[in-house]
Amino acid sequence: xxxxxxxxxxxxxxxxxxxxxxxxxxxxxxxxxxxxxxxxxxxxxxxxxxxxxxxxxxxxxxxxxxxxxxxxxxxxxxxxxxxxxxxxxxxxxxxxxxxxxxxxxxxxxxxxxxxxxxxxxxxxxxxxxxxxxxxxxxxxxxxxxxxxxxxxxxxxxxxxxxxxxxxxxxxxxxxxxxxxxxxxxxxxxxxxxxxxxxxxxxxxxxxxxxxxxxxxxxxxxxxxxxxxxxxxxxxxxxxxxxxxxxxxxxxxxxxxxxxxxxxxxxxxxxxxxxxxxxxxxxxxxxxxxxxxxxxxxxxxxxxxxxxxxxxxxxxxxxxxxxxxxxxxxxxxxxxxxxxxxxxxxxxxxxxxxxxxxxxxxxxxxxxxxxxxxxxxxxxxxxxxxxxxxxxxxxxxxxxxxxxxxxxxxxxxxxxxxxxxxxxxxxxxxxxxxxxxxxxxxxxx
Amino acid sequence: xxxxxxxxxxxxxxxxxxxxxxxxxxxxxxxxxxxxxxxxxxxxxxxxxxxxxxxxxxxxxxxxxxxxxxxxxxxxxxxxxxxxxxxxxxxxxxxxxxxxxxxxxxxxxxxxxxxxxxxxxxxxxxxxxxxxxxxxxxxxxxxxxxxxxxxxxxxxxxxxxxxxxxxxxxxxxxxxxxxxxxxxxxxxxxxxxxxxxxxxxxxxxxxxxxxxxxxxxxxxxxxxxxxxxxxxxxxxxxxxxxxxxxxxxxxxxxxxxxxxxxxxxxxxxxxxxxxxxxxxxxxxxxxxxxxxxxxxxxxxxxxxxxxxxxxxxxxxxxxxxxxxxxxxxxxxxxxxxxxx
Numbered sequence: 001x002x003x004x005x006x007x008x009x010x011x012x013x014x015x016x017x018x019x020x021x022x023x024x025x026x027x028x029x030x031x032x033x034x035x036x037x038x039x040x041x042x043x044x045x046x047x048x049x050x051x052x053x054x055x056x057x058x059x060x061x062x063x064x065x066x067x068x069x070x071x072x073x074x075x076x077x078x079x080x081x082x083x084x085x086x087x088x089x090x091x092x093x094x095x096x097x098x099x100x101x102x103x104x105x106x107x108x109x110x111x112x113x114x115x116x117x118x119x120x121x122x123x124x125x126x127x128x129x130x131x132x133x134x135x136x137x138x139x140x141x142x143x144x145x146x147x148x149x150x151x152x153x154x155x156x157x158x159x160x161x162x163x164x165x166x167x168x169x170x171x172x173x174x175x176x177x178x179x180x181x182x183x184x185x186x187x188x189x190x191x192x193x194x195x196x197x198x199x200x201x202x203x204x205x206x207x208x209x210x211x212x213x214x215x216x217x218x219x220x221x222x223x224x225x226x227x228x229x230x231x232x233x234x235x236x237x238x239x240x241x242x243x244x245x246x247x248x249x250x251x252x253x254x255x256x257x258x259x260x261x262x263x264x265x266x267x268x269x270x271x272x273x274x275x276x277x278x279x280x281x282x283x284x285x286x287x288x289x290x291x292x293x294x295x296x297x298x299x300x301x302x303x304x305x306x307x308x309x310x311x312x313x314x315x316x317x318x319x320x321x322x323x324x325x326x327x328x329x330x331x332x333x334x335x336x337x338x339x340x341x342x343x344x345x346x347x348x349x350x351x352x353x354x355x356x357x358x359x360x361x362x363x364x365x366x367x368x369x370x371x372x373x374x375x376x377x378x379x380x381x382x383x384x385x386x387x388x389x390x391x392x393x394x395x396x397x398x399x400x401x402x403x404x405x406x407x408x409x410x411x412x413x414x415x416x417x418x419x420x421x422x423x424x425x426x427x428x429x430x431x432x433x434x435x436x437x438x439x440x441x442x443x444x
Numbered sequence: 445x446x447x448x449x450x451x452x453x454x455x456x457x458x459x460x461x462x463x464x465x466x467x468x469x470x471x472x473x474x475x476x477x478x479x480x481x482x483x484x485x486x487x488x489x490x491x492x493x494x495x496x497x498x499x500x501x502x503x504x505x506x507x508x509x510x511x512x513x514x515x516x517x518x519x520x521x522x523x524x525x526x527x528x529x530x531x532x533x534x535x536x537x538x539x540x541x542x543x544x545x546x547x548x549x550x551x552x553x554x555x556x557x558x559x560x561x562x563x564x565x566x567x568x569x570x571x572x573x574x575x576x577x578x579x580x581x582x583x584x585x586x587x588x589x590x591x592x593x594x595x596x597x598x599x600x601x602x603x604x605x606x607x608x609x610x611x612x613x614x615x616x617x618x619x620x621x622x623x624x625x626x627x628x629x630x631x632x633x634x635x636x637x638x639x640x641x642x643x644x645x646x647x648x649x650x651x652x653x654x655x656x657x658x659x660x661x662x663x664x665x666x667x668x669x670x671x672x673x674x675x676x677x678x679x680x681x682x683x684x685x686x687x688x689x690x691x692x693x694x695x696x697x698x699x700x701x702x703x704x705x706x707x708x709x710x711x712x713x714x715x716x717x718x719x720x721x722x723x724x725x726x727x728x729x730x731x732x733x734x735x736x737x738x739x740x741x742x743x744x745x746x747x748x749x750x751x752x753x754x755x756x757x758x759x760x761x762x763x764x765x766x767x768x769x770x771x772x773x774x775x776x777x778x779x780x781x782x783x784x
Contacts, residue, residue, distance in 0.1 A: 086729075090747065097527045114750070118524050207643060209730050261619045264642045266728045398524065402749045409730040409744075416643035416732060438550030441523070441751045 045339050046079045048091070048105035050326055052159065052360045054290045056082040062359050070346050076339045085268070089401075095331065096120040103334040104343050107155055109145040109325045110404065113396040116147040116154035122330040123152040128341065132156065132348055133366070141323045142365045145393040155327035158347050159356070160363035161286045162321035162387040163218060164304045171199065171281040180305035184247070187282075187308050191257030194281040201257030203280035204248075206415035207266035209408030214322055214394075215284070216407050219244035221319035221392055222310040227403055228395050234440045236407055237433035240316075245411060246429050253418040263419035266412075275302075286324055287383065289361020304382045306390065321391035325365065363387060399440055406436035511763075518756035527752065540757035551745070555758060557733075558741040562717060565648070565737060569655040570712045574705075576656065577663025582697065585671050595668070602661035610725040613654045617641035617726075642727060647735040655722050659715065663708060670704035671697070706777050713773075714766060738762060 047067070053059045059082040067078040081102070083091055089111065095101025096118050107115060115121060122128075124146075129135050135143065142160045146153035165187075167180050175194050181187035191201025205211040220227065225240035235241075252258035259280070265271050269291075275283040276295045284307050292302065310316035328347055330340045346352060353369035356362075363384055364370060375384070394400055410432040418424050518540055520526070526533035546552040584595055601609060616623040618641075625638045641650045678696045687695070698705075720739040723731050731740050742762065746755020 093524075093527065093747070093750070097530075099528070114524060118528050120528050207728070207730070259620075261638075264619060264640060266642075405730075405744070405749060412643070412730050413733050416640070419640060420644050435550050435554070439554070439745075439749070441551075441749060441754060 043075060043339075044077045044079060045104060045334075045336055045343055046081070046102040047343070048088070048102040049080060049082045050088055050106040050108070051082055051084050052290075052326070052362070054294055056084060058290070062356070066352060066355065070343065073346070074339070074342055076336075076342065078343065099333045101331055101333075103336055103340045104328065104330055106158070106326050107329050109142070109155075109157065109323065109327045110394045111401060112145060112147045112154055112327060114398050114401040115329070116151065117398040120332055121154045122332055122334075122337070122340075123147075123154060124156055125152040129153070129156075131341070132345055133368075137366050137368065138348075139363075139365050139367065139387070141387055141391055141393065142325055145323045145325065145396065146327055148396050148398075155329035156344060156348060157325055157365035158328045158353070159326040159360060160365045160387055161324040161326075162363075162383055162391045163214070163284055163286055163307055163324070164321065164383055164386055165307045166275060166283045166285060166288065167303050167305060168275070168278065168281045169301060169303055171278070175281075180303060181308055182305075183311065184308045188251070188255045188257065191251070191255060191282065195257050198279065200259040200274075200280045201255075202251060202282045202284070203265075203271040203274040204251070204258055204262045204284075204415075205265045205268060205271040206252075206263035206419070207412045208268050209412065210404060211268065211271075211408075212411035212415075213404040213408035214324070215248055216241070216245055216411060217392075217394055218307065218319060218322055219248050222316040223247075224316045228397055228399070232397055232399070234399060234403065234437050236403065236437040236440075237430050242426055242430045242433060245414070245433070246424060246426060249411075249414055249418050249424045249429070252415070253424040260419035263415040287361040289379075293361075299378065304379045306382070306386050309390065317392070319390055319392045321386045323387065323391045323393040325362070402440050406439055407433065410436045514756050515760055517753055518760050520753045522751070522753040522756075524750045527750075533753070536753070540754045541761070543754060544758050544761060551754075554736075555738075555741065555745075558736045558738045561648070561734070561736055562738040565652060565655070565735075566713060566716045568652050569659065569716045570709060572652070572656045573660040573663045573712055573716075574709060576660040577665075577667050577708075580660070580664040581667035581671055582693065584668060598664055599661045601657050602659075602665070606658070606721045607725055609658065610654055610722055613650075613657070614642065614726050617650050643732045645734050647727065647732040651723055651726060651735045651737070654726060655716060655719060658722065659712060663712065666704060666708050667701060670701045674700045710770065710773055713769070717766060718762075 049059055049063055051059055053062055060080060063080055063082075067080055071077050085108075088106075088108070092101075092105065092107065092111075092115065095105075096115075124132075126135075138157060139160060142157035143153065146155050146157060165180060171194055172178075172180070172190075175190070177190050177193060181190045187202075194201040204215075217227065220241045223240040223244040225238050225244055227234065227236060227241070229235050252260060252262070259274075262271060262274075271280070271283060272285060272288050272291050274280040275285075276288070276291050276297065292298075307320040309318050309320050312318075328344055330337070330344065334340050347356075348366060350364075350366060350368045353364040353366050354372045354374070357364045357369070358372070358374045361380075363380065364375065369375070370384075374380070395403070414424065414429060414432055417428070422428075517530075519535060519537060520530070520533040521536045521540075522530065522533045543549065543551050544555055547556050580598055584591055584598075615621075619625060619638050622641070624641060628634050629636075629638050639646055641647065674697065678700075679692055682692050682696060718739055719737070720743070723735065723737045723740045724743075727735065727740075729740075729744065731737065731744075742755050742758045745758060746752050
């Protein structure tokens with residue numbers, strides 16, 4: 001009996017240890033990624049690409065011919081891995097921690113300053129930028145989203161994007177609306193006309209942390225909010241920011257032009273599907289070229305207009321988009337620095353910029369790529385115009401990623417409240433934002 | 445069980461020592477030379493230790509060292525500025541712990557909230573899983589046609605990969621297109637309005653349902669095995685004495701299953717309390733507040749805010765809590781058993 005008891009205790013202890021180690025692993029997981037830096041192999045590079053196409057395989061098909069071209073030109077073989085968005089940041093952090101990972105990689109441009117703080121990436125100083133054709137060759141807004149102001153960029157932009165208002169031309173015609181809304185009042189009025197039966201005025205991705213935080217930023221700008229004060233302290237719960245988020249939530253809670261079910265849309269594709277499948281007439285989104293192409297829908301189906309600006313004189317900034325996009329970074333620990341920089345030069349060349357951005361429906365980040373007629377379509381021209389004139393970069397501070405997580409999560413809960421019919425008030429919004437604000441942990 | 449198998453192990457070890465049959469002449473020479481140098485008593489003593497060295501080394505490498513690293517991290521301010529070079533991270537003593545247990549602050553109060561949710565979730569899930577497992581196992585005890593099929597069928601959720609099972613549930617729980625609402629609202633007309641399952645208050649019920657679905661087959665499997673060990677003579681004897689089915693269950697089945705249940709409930713508790721996959725796959729990175737389970741909460745607090753020191757401190761607190769519960773549980777259940 002005694003021995004048996006000891007046996008149980010031992011079993012239980014081992015299980016507990018297993019459970020605890022798993023718990024610890026979640027927080028401190030440093031599992032090395034698939035890519036490795038081949039020592040002494042100056043002829044190979046490992047490249048982590050982000051998921052830009054309709055699937056990981058689609059990305060491989062798009063990128064592989066270009067990588068083959070690069071190998072032909074330079075003799076350097078590039079091992080490609082397409083990393084899904086849900087894993088990319090974790091994988092980058094693991095690579096940063098362990099010093100083992102790819103030589104070159106894509107990063108979301110809003111992470112630039114946060115990742116810059118790790119010091120794990122090769123800074124693109126003036127000399128390196130000159131090799132790429134100089135600072136002025138890049139689009140200003142995109143280059144501004146590559147790290148903290150006053151420091152050399154931690155990455156260079158390769159795909160440019162911003163937000164616009166997609167609208168369904170047929171539904172607008174049916175509702176007797178002849179042009180896309182230019183003001184918020186018009187958007188709400190149009191939305192009401194477009195909402196009937198199983199059709200809704202606007203689709204949102206209510207449980208997506210990143211979409212929510214992007215909209216919080218754009219509308220916050222329109223209300224004159226600054227997420228961080230001059231000393232870098234977060235102020236997510238300023239009255240302006242509260243008003244901005246409430247305005248967004250009211251589209252569902254008060255104006256009822258958003259399907260309450262959108263509050264559980266979380267994976268970043270559901271709102272797009274609603275727009276593409278004709279369940280919603282409008283969508284505030286970045287490029288959806290791949291999805292439209294997959295559904296075989298052309299310019300006659302949809303149009304793109306800028307998201308309405310605030311009424312002039314309202315005190316807000318004339319901003320209706322964020323500078324979104326993808327940057328290309330080089331890890332400091334690469335054993336093939338020259339090869340990596342050659343690859344960066346290749347990816348930012350006018351020819352590659354044209355080929356890749358054309359496929360992904362994104363905007364080239366260098367001026368000399370725009371002579372291609374593919375970038376003269378109404379959609380691309382509209383996006384280009386927004387990015388050049390009325391888009392603002394997210395704050396380039398190390399705590400930016402915390403803003404996205406905390407405010408985005410708070411908004412998930414607010415959408416859930418709105419969907420279940422709970423009243424959305426200034427107080428309820430402010431309470432959630434204050435809580436998010438208090439959870440920011442200063443990095444330095 | 446251990447006591448019974450020990451002699452077998454001894455026999456096997458002796459067999460190993462003896463080389464398992466007549467050893468080849470060359471090896472024999474080496475052995476007798478070694479035997480001459482190392483005293484017999486020492487040799488006899490060291491062999492078991494030699495044999496468990498690989499296990500201990502792996503245990504250290506896989507469990508103990510990562511755990512200690514985690515504990516060490518909890519005393520550092522390990523943010524994105526230092527992850528490249530941990531040694532440069534400033535030592536902050538207990539301040540990560542102070543933040544975590546300061547229940548007046550936003551960080552501490554949300555951790556406490558998440559802890560409370562997890563306790564309720566665990567109690568419900570373990571209770572229901574155990575109940576379903578016991579009922580299932582008892583019903584499957586007698587032989588009937590199709591028993592083998594049903595037993596296998598019940599084990600399916602346990603055999604499915606977690607991700608596949610849970611992602612299917614998350615589709616079924618969708619408000620507009622999910623099967624749950626289709627059945628409840630469109631077919632049975634039980635509810636007028638389509639409820640949300642993945643956000644808001646019902647999300648707690650949703651995660652409990654999925655967790656019970658996943659873990660009851662394990663309880664069923666273990667209890668079924670336990671039931672095989674109960675001698676049928678007890679039931680026959682009690683039947684002659686006129687015991688009802690319920691009386692047999694209370695006075696024979698449950699007491700005989702006691703040692704099995706003791707371990708089963710503990711293991712279910714630990715697994716459920718720590719479960720990361722179910723809520724993560726069901727809700728994604730940002731779980732609804734009403735179903736904010738602690739493992740995802742800690743992940744969220746550390747990985748996404750890039751503050752690994754703070755996350756480690758929370759993990760260590762979780763570990764201490766689970767250890768304490770385990771020790772109290774084992775002491776309490778063992779004592780009761782020795783009293784009886």
